[in-house]
Amino acid sequence: MARALITMPATAKRGEIVEIRTLIAHPMETGYRAGDDGQLLPRNILRRFSCRYDGEQVFSAELFPAVAANPYLTFCTIATVSGTLEFTWEGDRGFAQTERVALTVAA
Amino acid sequence: MTVSRRTLLGAVTGAAVGTLVVVRPAHAADDLQAAIKAFTTGAPLQRGRVKLDIAPLVENGNTVPITVHVTSPMTPADHVLAITVLNEKNPQRDVITCRLGPRAGRADVSTRIRLANSQQLVAIAQMSDGSFWSDTADVIVTLAACVETP
Numbered sequence: 001m002a003r004a005l006i007t008m009p010a011t012a013k014r015g016e017i018v019e020i021r022t023l024i025a026h027p028m029e030t031g032y033r034a035g036d037d038g039q040l041l042p043r044n045i046l047r048r049f050s051c052r053y054d055g056e057q058v059f060s061a062e063l064f065p066a067v068a069a070n071p072y073l074t075f076c077t078i079a080t081v082s083g084t085l086e087f088t089w090e091g092d093r094g095f096a097q098t099e100r101v102a103l104t105v106a107a
Numbered sequence: 108m109t110v111s112r113r114t115l116l117g118a119v120t121g122a123a124v125g126t127l128v129v130v131r132p133a134h135a136a137d138d139l140q141a142a143i144k145a146f147t148t149g150a151p152l153q154r155g156r157v158k159l160d161i162a163p164l165v166e167n168g169n170t171v172p173i174t175v176h177v178t179s180p181m182t183p184a185d186h187v188l189a190i191t192v193l194n195e196k197n198p199q200r201d202v203i204t205c206r207l208g209p210r211a212g213r214a215d216v217s218t219r220i221r222l223a224n225s226q227q228l229v230a231i232a233q234m235s236d237g238s239f240w241s242d243t244a245d246v247i248v249t250l251a252a253c254v255e256t257p
Contacts, residue, residue, distance in 0.1 A: 017212035
């Protein structure tokens with residue numbers, strides 16, 4: 001399991017726009033870089049990120065080797081109902097990680 | 108006509124700088140145009156509505172913060188469907204493609220990217236009405252990424 005950080009408010013008013021910041025530890029090896037032996041290092045990147053809010057996808061991203069190591073992403077969503085936000089990263093070598101954060105929405 | 112040493116030097120340096128700025132590998136620009144076409148599927152690209160925020164001078168190309176902001180009401184009838192960032196001179200043209208919808212509330216995305224060279228970046232937003240809007244930014248990079256060891 002890679003270390004993931006998700007920063008977002010724990011509570012919000014209904015209809016409020018919440019900003020979500022995510023960071024995950026990952027080398028994002030580009031596949032264009034040579035190692036100590038002069039051979040190209042095989043690519044190892046995260047290819048996809050998605051955020052589901054109460055089961056519905058609100059944001060997703062396709063990542064390419066040009067994304068820096070330890071991918072950092074911020075985006076926004078509207079607080080609708082109290083529920084769980086599910087963050088999923090998928091990548092090369094079968095990488096898959098899901099984190100869940102609860103959001104309480106006050107009327 | 109007498110030419111002073113100062114004017115001569117100035118003219119020569121000016122010419123050198125001029126050529127440096129103008130010279131840009133043609134194939135890289137073609138690649139970028141092809142990548143833009145692939146995203147817009149040939150639809151016309153309009154300037155405006157998109158704001159690509161990046162430092163004009165980057166010391167370390169390994170991690171460059173960028174922010175893309177798109178002006179849109181983000182209602183079910185009128186919202187941003189996708190935002191993509193393309194580059195000109197990295198080994199690969201794509202940087203990141205984000206898909207959002209009316210539930211985003213605000214079309215604001217930031218991330219950190221790698222830049223292999225001083226180059227131009229293009230951010231394109233696809234709207235729900237099928238139009239495409241873009242913004243470009245020129246960046247000078249002093250320490251390259253992607254190819255070299257960080």
